[in-house]
Amino acid sequence: MKNTRNRPGRPDVMKVLADARPDALDPSLLVDPTRQREDLARIVDEAPDGRVTRFLAARRRSGFRPLGAVALAAVAASAVAVTTLDWREPADRPAAQPRSSAATELPGAGEDVHVDGHLELLSAAEQAANSADQGTYWQTTTRSENVDVAGEQGRLFAVRSTSTSEWSVGVRPGTGSLMVSGLDSLTEPRTAADKARWRAAGSPGTVRVEVAKKAGTGVIGYPMGTGRPMVMKTNLNDKIYAVGPRNVSYKDLRALPSTSGELRSYLERAYATDNGAESGTSGRSAWMLRQAADLVTMPVKPAVRAAAYRVMADLPGVRVTGRVSDPLGREGVGVDFPVAYPTPLGTTRERLVVDPSTGAMLSDQVVLVKASARAKEAGLDAGTTVNYEATTRMNWGERQIAVPKNARS
Amino acid sequence: MRGRRVTHAQRFRDVYEECYPRVLAYATSLVGRQTGEDITSETFTVAWQRVGSIPRPALPWLLGVARNLVRELRRRDAHQYLLAAEEAQRISSGARTDVGDIASEVTDRHDALQALASLPEADRELLTLIAWHGLGAREAAQVLGCTTATLTVRLYRARRRLEKALETASASRTASASPVEAPHPTRHEGAPA
Numbered sequence: 001m002k003n004t005r006n007r008p009g010r011p012d013v014m015k016v017l018a019d020a021r022p023d024a025l026d027p028s029l030l031v032d033p034t035r036q037r038e039d040l041a042r043i044v045d046e047a048p049d050g051r052v053t054r055f056l057a058a059r060r061r062s063g064f065r066p067l068g069a070v071a072l073a074a075v076a077a078s079a080v081a082v083t084t085l086d087w088r089e090p091a092d093r094p095a096a097q098p099r100s101s102a103a104t105e106l107p108g109a110g111e112d113v114h115v116d117g118h119l120e121l122l123s124a125a126e127q128a129a130n131s132a133d134q135g136t137y138w139q140t141t142t143r144s145e146n147v148d149v150a151g152e153q154g155r156l157f158a159v160r161s162t163s164t165s166e167w168s169v170g171v172r173p174g175t176g177s178l179m180v181s182g183l184d185s186l187t188e189p190r191t192a193a194d195k196a197r198w199r200a201a202g203s204p205g206t207v208r209v210e211v212a213k214k215a216g217t218g219v220i221g222y223p224m225g226t227g228r229p230m231v232m233k234t235n236l237n238d239k240i241y242a243v244g245p246r247n248v249s250y251k252d253l254r255a256l257p258s259t260s261g262e263l264r265s266y267l268e269r270a271y272a273t274d275n276g277a278e279s280g281t282s283g284r285s286a287w288m289l290r291q292a293a294d295l296v297t298m299p300v301k302p303a304v305r306a307a308a309y310r311v312m313a314d315l316p317g318v319r320v321t322g323r324v325s326d327p328l329g330r331e332g333v334g335v336d337f338p339v340a341y342p343t344p345l346g347t348t349r350e351r352l353v354v355d356p357s358t359g360a361m362l363s364d365q366v367v368l369v370k371a372s373a374r375a376k377e378a379g380l381d382a383g384t385t386v387n388y389e390a391t392t393r394m395n396w397g398e399r400q401i402a403v404p405k406n407a408r409s
Numbered sequence: 410m411r412g413r414r415v416t417h418a419q420r421f422r423d424v425y426e427e428c429y430p431r432v433l434a435y436a437t438s439l440v441g442r443q444t445g446e447d448i449t450s451e452t453f454t455v456a457w458q459r460v461g462s463i464p465r466p467a468l469p470w471l472l473g474v475a476r477n478l479v480r481e482l483r484r485r486d487a488h489q490y491l492l493a494a495e496e497a498q499r500i501s502s503g504a505r506t507d508v509g510d511i512a513s514e515v516t517d518r519h520d521a522l523q524a525l526a527s528l529p530e531a532d533r534e535l536l537t538l539i540a541w542h543g544l545g546a547r548e549a550a551q552v553l554g555c556t557t558a559t560l561t562v563r564l565y566r567a568r569r570r571l572e573k574a575l576e577t578a579s580a581s582r583t584a585s586a587s588p589v590e591a592p593h594p595t596r597h598e599g600a601p602a
Contacts, residue, residue: 013572017540020521022503025438025541027430032446036429039450043457044418179414234414242416294413 135396138169138299143328144389147190149345149378150198150207150222157197158190158378159207159222168401169240171250171299177235178401185227193379198224210344210374231407241298244270244277244291250299258303260310267291267311282338285315289337293352296361297394305359326353326363327388345386346372363390417460424467425453432471435542439479441496444489448478469544469551476552501537502526520582524574532567539564 023029145162163185169177189195198204206221234240239247244267257263267288271277277287292308292315300308312318317338324334332353340349347370353362365388371381380386432452437445452475456463464470483490503522525533538549550560 013568013575014536014540016517016521016575017525017536017571020503020518020525021541022500022522024442024500025434027434030433030437030442031430035446039453040422040425043450043454044421236415236417239415242413242418245416245419245422247415247419 134171134299135398136170136172136175137397137400138171139393139395139397139401140167140297140391141165141393142167142389142391145327145385145387147345147380147384147386148209148222149374149380150209151201151378154377155197155201156374156378157194157201158380159187159194159198159209159224160190161185161187161222163227166401167234168397169299170235170400171240173238176233176400177240178231178403179234180229180231180401180403180407182227182229183404185229187222187224187227191379229404229407231403231409241294243267243295244287245274246270253298253300256295256300256304258301258307260307260314263292263295263304263307264288264311264314278339282317285317285338288312288315289318289335289352293335293361293364296359297391299396309354309359324351324353326390327365327385328363328390328392330355330362330390332356332362340369343386344372345375345380346370346382348386360394361391363388365389420463421457421460424456424463424471428468428471429453431468431542432475435472435538436475436479437497438501438537438541439476439497440482440490440493441500443496444482444493445497448475448482451478466548469548472538472542472544472552473554498526501533516582520575520578523578524571527574527578528567528570531563532570535560535563535567536571 142165143162144165145160147158147160149156150159151157163181164183165179165181166183167177167179189198198207204224206223208219209222210219236247238249238251240250241248241253257266270291271284271287274287278284289312292311295308296305312335313320315338319336319338321334321336323331325331330353332355335352335354337350340347342348346368348366349369350364350366352364354360355362365385368375368380368382368384368386371384375381375384429449433445433449436448436452439445440448452471455474455478456467456471479490482493501522502525503518525536528536535549535553538544538552539546544552546560546564547557549564550557553560555563
């Protein structure tokens with residue numbers, strides 16, 4: 001804005017004022033970098049938008065999940081037939097790989113095994129399954145459940161919320177990505193005993209649940225009964241997924257490195273740019289595991305999927321357990337996260353279950369390691385799965401999924 | 410959830426890195442350093458919750474959010490607000506411990522701050538948004554929730570009043586033999602309204 005009233009030799013009054021700004025208001029002098037950094041970490045630790053999302057994100061301590069309770073996608077339906085067990089990708093295995101000694105050990109012996117056992121399977125699948133590798137919509141259906149404790153002290157009861165989600169990611173130019181979550185959504189007392197307590201509390205339509213928040217705990221209202229599905233668009237122009245802090249297009253996904261060494265470097269670089277990522281060796285392992293497990297469920301090349309499993313297998317602190325059942329009763333290999341997180345229900349640990357015969361990621365669950373007094377009172381003991389997302393379908397489709405008429409957007 | 414959805418996190422981090430200092434400076438000018446940090450934190454929490462729809466440029470919108478949060482604080486906790494606003498006044502009036510310093514640059518600054526402090530709150534808010542927080546007329550209008558045309562008129566008048574006040578401040582100093590003192594915070598004016 002020009003000052004037409006300036007007299008000659010006299011500075012613009014706005015300039016005089018600008019020069020007079022107290023140093024205490026100088027942005028560059030004001031900032032406390034520690035506080036700035038801590039605030040950022042705290043803020044993004046909560047997923048934006050949506051109550052359930054926020055809640056789950058807090059539970060899982062996942063960094064950046066714009067939306068929670070959705071598609072636990074699984075491994076490519078293309079990664080199927082197991083043809084040989086001894087196929088190896090020679091160039092890819094580091095010479096001094098301490099775990100490779102276990103590489104030929106077959107999973108399912110009832111002992112701890114390493115993921116390497118089925119890496120061969122994946123590599124074989126990679127050889128066998130190139131045909132069904134591409135389509136128009138990458139579609140997954142997942143079933144999820146979340147358990148919580150509600151009610152008043154001394155009369156606590158557990159509630160469980162279940163729902164189905166469908167996610168259809170368009171990978172061709174001009175196709176969009178849609179996610180429909182909360183299908184068949186139902187919140188109800190977890191067991192008959194819980195139901196009795198809920199009734200004794202007057203069968204409230206909304207129960208109060210304590211959840212982890214960015215600072216301490218908070219209480220949210222949880223409507224009982226059925227809920228409406230929600231639909232949302234999940235792509236940002238041609239970006240269809242996130243890998244760490246980066247959004248990626250289908251082209252980016254197809255260009256991912258297909259050897260475990262290169263893929264690990266790619267993820268390590270992404271980790272380095274992720275300000276909100278967990279720190280420390282096990283935090284880093286957890287981050288890498290999460291990203292690799294996510295990759296496995298995206299429409300990447302079969303070789304990339306195989307490489308992602310190898311990356312997972314070599315992460316320090318990641319424990320692989322043979323023969324476990326996923327929450328839907330399907331058998332697989334358990335992959336435990338290297339860190340445990342405190343929640344209002346107690347200490348929890350996240351576990352993935354992988355089907356070694358197909359290379360499919362079956363489920364992602366949160367298990368109570370040590371139950372809090374609150375959880376115990378409501379009948380939740382150590383070993384209870386308090387949250388899971390299990391994939392029931394994953395394949396390519398040629399048409400976009402239908403959106404239910406009653407869906408919220 | 411596996412197969413992670415597209416994230417707005419990078420955009421948020423960019424906005425955060427770029428705008429945090431200026432949001433903090435703005436909030437500090439309204440409610441002082443300590444409360445200002447809390448307001449800044451809350452501002453970015455709101456931004457994160459709406460990460461998909463943060464306007465470009467983000468700063469005017471962020472300052473608008475911060476301003477609303479300050480007004481909310483004022484309604485919710487008048488006592489805390491008053492204490493915070495008093496600290497902000499002390500900061501904005503350039504109150505300093507080394508009052509004896511009368512170098513010419515410092516006296517100019519004191520004149521300007523004294524002149525500013527004598528203006529109505531609405532003028533002060535508008536003038537500082539532009540001169541201290543670096544906004545253009547259009548951006549300032551966005552923060553204050555008025556049209557650019559309205560803002561231009563208000564700014565024109567505010568500048569004239571500032572010029573007059575500056576002349577008065579400068580004249581009273583030269584007329585006085587004693588060193589300049591920090592201007593007193595004007596208590597009669599309230600919050601950004």
